[in-house]
Amino acid sequence: MKSWTRREFSRLAGAALLTALNQPKARGQAKARVVVIGGGIGGATVARYLAASATAIEVTLVEPRQSYATCFFSNLYLAGLRPFESLSHGYEALAKQYGIIVVHESAAAIHPAAKTVALNNGSKLSYDRLVVAPGIAFRDRALEGYDEAAMEIMPHAWNAGQQTRLLRQQLESMEDGGLFVLVAPPNPFRCPPAPYERASLVASYFQRRKPKAKILILDAKDSFNAQDLFQDAWNRHYPGMIEWLPAQFTGGVTAIDAKTRSVITAGATFKAAVANVIPAQMAGRLAQQAGLANRSGWCPVDPVTFESALQPGVHLVGDAIIGGDMPKSAFCANSQAKACAFAIAADLTGSARFPAHLFNTCYTYLAPDDAFSNAISFKPVDGKLKSVISFVSKVEESSEVRRQAARAAEGWYDAFTHDVFG
Amino acid sequence: MRPVARSAIATGLVLLVSQSGAAAEADQGAQLAATCASCHRLDGGGTGIPSIIGLGEERLTNALLAYRASESSNHIMHAIALSLSDEEIASVARYVAKQGSNPR
Numbered sequence: 001m002k003s004w005t006r007r008e009f010s011r012l013a014g015a016a017l018l019t020a021l022n023q024p025k026a027r028g029q030a031k032a033r034v035v036v037i038g039g040g041i042g043g044a045t046v047a048r049y050l051a052a053s054a055t056a057i058e059v060t061l062v063e064p065r066q067s068y069a070t071c072f073f074s075n076l077y078l079a080g081l082r083p084f085e086s087l088s089h090g091y092e093a094l095a096k097q098y099g100i101i102v103v104h105e106s107a108a109a110i111h112p113a114a115k116t117v118a119l120n121n122g123s124k125l126s127y128d129r130l131v132v133a134p135g136i137a138f139r140d141r142a143l144e145g146y147d148e149a150a151m152e153i154m155p156h157a158w159n160a161g162q163q164t165r166l167l168r169q170q171l172e173s174m175e176d177g178g179l180f181v182l183v184a185p186p187n188p189f190r191c192p193p194a195p196y197e198r199a200s201l202v203a204s205y206f207q208r209r210k211p212k213a214k215i216l217i218l219d220a221k222d223s224f225n226a227q228d229l230f231q232d233a234w235n236r237h238y239p240g241m242i243e244w245l246p247a248q249f250t251g252g253v254t255a256i257d258a259k260t261r262s263v264i265t266a267g268a269t270f271k272a273a274v275a276n277v278i279p280a281q282m283a284g285r286l287a288q289q290a291g292l293a294n295r296s297g298w299c300p301v302d303p304v305t306f307e308s309a310l311q312p313g314v315h316l317v318g319d320a321i322i323g324g325d326m327p328k329s330a331f332c333a334n335s336q337a338k339a340c341a342f343a344i345a346a347d348l349t350g351s352a353r354f355p356a357h358l359f360n361t362c363y364t365y366l367a368p369d370d371a372f373s374n375a376i377s378f379k380p381v382d383g384k385l386k387s388v389i390s391f392v393s394k395v396e397e398s399s400e401v402r403r404q405a406a407r408a409a410e411g412w413y414d415a416f417t418h419d420v421f422g
Numbered sequence: 423m424r425p426v427a428r429s430a431i432a433t434g435l436v437l438l439v440s441q442s443g444a445a446a447e448a449d450q451g452a453q454l455a456a457t458c459a460s461c462h463r464l465d466g467g468g469t470g471i472p473s474i475i476g477l478g479e480e481r482l483t484n485a486l487l488a489y490r491a492s493e494s495s496n497h498i499m500h501a502i503a504l505s506l507s508d509e510e511i512a513s514v515a516r517y518v519a520k521q522g523s524n525p526r
Contacts, residue, residue: 049456053449053452053453331460334460335457335460338453338456338457342453342456351449352446352449352450354449354450354453354454357454357457357505357506359457359460359501359502359505361460361461361498373497373498374497375497375498375500375501375502376501377501377502377504377505388505389501389504389505390501391493391497391498391500392497393497407470408470408471409470410469410470411461411468411469411470411471412461412470412471414463414467414468414469414470415459415460415461415462415463415468415471416460416461418463418465418467418468419459419460
């Protein structure tokens with residue numbers, strides 16, 4: 001038997017302690033560096049969980065905006081049920097409580113071979129691992145005539161901010177009896193139930209303030225998420241107010257005429273008092289420029305580590321990825337971000353790995369006191385993210401169950417935004 | 423080497439091993455609790471979603487086992503609990519039970 005000396009023993013103990021303290025594997029380097037580009041839900045969550053789980057990792061978050069406005073719950077703002085300020089979250093807690101270096105600049109380019117990120121102000125950041133969470137961009141020329149100028153007349157309001165405020169102003173100043181046209185995008189797009197939640201909550205606003213107004217949804221699809229729940233609610237809450245036209249009836253929206261505020265389909269032209277045009281989507285611009293997206297316009301990733309299938313050392317989370325069965329939702333982005341952060345921490349520090357748990361939970365409002373929810377769990381199977389278990393509210397649920405879900409949704413928003421932004 | 427020293431060292435090694443085992447378990451508990459934190463504030467604050475802080479390990483374990491067994495009370499918690507093994511339920515319950523209430 002080997003006889004252990006005290007020195008050897010303390011060396012062993014020391015080694016174990018070092019592992020426990022999550023020291024970076026690389027010797028001679030004080031801290032492993034992770035740069036996260038994009039301070040939306042996915043990016044902010046990766047940064048927070050990396051910083052919280054491994055003190056030996058220096059985390060830099062690159063985000064040009066001083067605060068982030070959530071798309072989720074912005075439909076409540078559009079219906080006059082929530083102030084815009086309540087959707088806005090700053091990065092102060094991530095910086096102060098978690099020690100994350102927050103850089104308010106835009107990323108200009110990524111250089112994976114040199115492991116650097118060039119910022120718009122001319123400076124450069126070096127990294128050991130890079131996480132890109134670029135969100136969505138709109139596809140070029142998806143709708144003829146829908147350019148930047150047209151967006152100021154017929155807002156998309158699909159990135160929360162000035163666009164959301166603009167749509168709210170237009171809804172407020174619309175006369176009673178006006179037609180609100182909502183152009184719903186083709187799959188896949190950010191937050192599958194959201195266009196229909198928007199129609200529902202705008203209807204609740206019209207019912208209170210402009211009862212003669214009508215809502216027309218011109219869809220690029222022939223069916224949509226939780227359609228039975230929405231159509232049941234529209235009949236119960238807003239009879240005769242909302243009309244949904246699938247692509248097979250209209251031939252799909254082909255063009256926009258901002259001058260006359262009209263939406264043009266294969267067979268007809270619809271002149272709107274207010275129009276909300278939500279175009280076809282793809283991964284955010286930076287992902288396209290950096291070669292992180294494939295021909296589909298979205299980013300293929302490893303479903304365990306969320307490392308890019310196209311650029312080693314670069315990870316992606318959130319709406320920009322090809323998520324298999326995972327929808328493009330804030331909840332999924334948050335769930336992917338945690339799995340990604342733990343995988344990166346394990347790689348850089350040698351900390352233990354555990355099977356990731358991936359979920360989507362979603363609360364959707366049909367009316368201010370009527371919400372439904374779903375819950376889905378996912379697992380990586382053969383390189384793809386597959387749904388394993390799925391539950392959704394049922395059409396025949398009591399109004400009390402729906403009222404409770406609407407209240408739970410408020411609590412969820414508070415807890416979720418605390419989880420992401422501290 | 424004297425037997426006393428050897429046994430002292432052996433005890434030390436056992437301690438080390440069990441400590442790193444405990445650390446791994448705490449890490450697993452922390453990673454699983456990150457899932458809870460998407461809906462439940464872990465500082466004990468918040469309204470609308472029931473708090474899971476201050477409940478104790480046994481109550482948390484029993485609640486997760488009950489949610490796993492039946493969809494009737496809450497389909498969200500049923501879906502979450504169905505994805506957890508017995509070991510994972512024990513691990514997350516132990517971790518969450520140790521979190522103190524400190525609302526901001």
